[in-house]
Amino acid sequence: MIKLKKTELKKRLLQYSRDILNPENFHDKLAPAVMGYADLLFEEFDLDGSVGREHIQTLNGNAIGTFWAAKCIREIFRTQRFSRALYSSVLGVIGRNRKQTHVLYAGTGPFAALALPIMMMLKPENVQFTFLEINPESIEILEKVIDLFDLRAYVKSIHQCDASLWDVPSSGIDIVISETMCRALVAEPQVAIMLNLASQLPEDVVFLPEEIKVSLCKLSRGSGAPERIAELINFNKALMYSIIGNSSMRNWNFIDQDVQTNLSEDDHLCLMTEIRVNDGNILNLNDSSLNLLEKLKLDKKQGAITLNFKYTLDKRPGFKVIEK
Numbered sequence: 001m002i003k004l005k006k007t008e009l010k011k012r013l014l015q016y017s018r019d020i021l022n023p024e025n026f027h028d029k030l031a032p033a034v035m036g037y038a039d040l041l042f043e044e045f046d047l048d049g050s051v052g053r054e055h056i057q058t059l060n061g062n063a064i065g066t067f068w069a070a071k072c073i074r075e076i077f078r079t080q081r082f083s084r085a086l087y088s089s090v091l092g093v094i095g096r097n098r099k100q101t102h103v104l105y106a107g108t109g110p111f112a113a114l115a116l117p118i119m120m121m122l123k124p125e126n127v128q129f130t131f132l133e134i135n136p137e138s139i140e141i142l143e144k145v146i147d148l149f150d151l152r153a154y155v156k157s158i159h160q161c162d163a164s165l166w167d168v169p170s171s172g173i174d175i176v177i178s179e180t181m182c183r184a185l186v187a188e189p190q191v192a193i194m195l196n197l198a199s200q201l202p203e204d205v206v207f208l209p210e211e212i213k214v215s216l217c218k219l220s221r222g223s224g225a226p227e228r229i230a231e232l233i234n235f236n237k238a239l240m241y242s243i244i245g246n247s248s249m250r251n252w253n254f255i256d257q258d259v260q261t262n263l264s265e266d267d268h269l270c271l272m273t274e275i276r277v278n279d280g281n282i283l284n285l286n287d288s289s290l291n292l293l294e295k296l297k298l299d300k301k302q303g304a305i306t307l308n309f310k311y312t313l314d315k316r317p318g319f320k321v322i323e324k
Contacts, residue, residue: 175206
């Protein structure tokens with residue numbers, strides 16, 4: 001009976017995986033697949049109680065609680081674009097190097113939701129995963145997920161750790177993926193995690209997402225779309241290695257920037273986040289919670305204004321804004 005149940009669960013997971021990884025951006029099976037995927041995992045592992053709702057405070061931001069991390073799966077385009085980007089990146093490494101691909105997945109949450117579809121589509125000799133997760137409750141569930149779907153052969157190792165401080169034991173890693181962020185790169189440790197891992201790995205490693213762009217925008221009452229004023233950060237591989245080259249001992253240094261603009265009484269300034277996970281897998285304004293506008297609170301409400309922006313890493317990462 002248990003074997004029959006496992007077979008049926010794996011069959012459902014395989015079909016959801018195929019539909020999520022479908023190369024079409026919009027298709028009839030996408031939303032049912034993502035919701036079915038989430039429901040499948042939530043049905044097997046009860047996360048609707050009080051478990052896992054507390055965040056873990058780190059030196060570089062909040063690691064969100066198990067329950068909240070799991071809920072992110074239900075964001076349709078977010079799950080599709082990140083999973084699909086990982087799949088195409090793995091296939092790309094296999095195609096170039098004709099070897100087993102090693103993926104380092106930092107911040108797995110309880111389900112390692114971006115990895116399961118890839119495991120269902122490939123063989124263990126094609127891809128191996130190292131999982132990093134700080135939350136012990138998430139680790140406990142993750143172990144059960146792996147066993148439920150008989151996926152242990154794909155897992156090289158699991159580490160309970162703070163990925164922003166973790167020491168990489170070897171450089172035999174082909175792809176790093178982390179989706180530990182909030183809109184405008186606030187609150188969560190995405191930037192610190194990627195900088196820490198990149199500082200220990202060669203530059204030919206694939207980092208996903210490939211680019212996170214945060215721009216200052218003006219939103220006017222009655223206007224349909226925000227007006228872009230200035231790009232504040234384009235967090236990609238080139239910038240990561242530039243920061244690493246100008247920093248030491250994980251004390252990452254970011255350049256500040258002055259921006260001038262004019263505001264009317266109907267204008268609001270906000271931060272807009274655009275994510276290119278990789279080519280063909282883009283998340284733009286309002287595609288997910290990561291792409292919602294982050295409004296700025298300023299003392300000066302209208303007229304000419306000069307603002308200084310600098311990204312900082314501390315217990316609540318984000319842009320520090322100084323009105324000049």
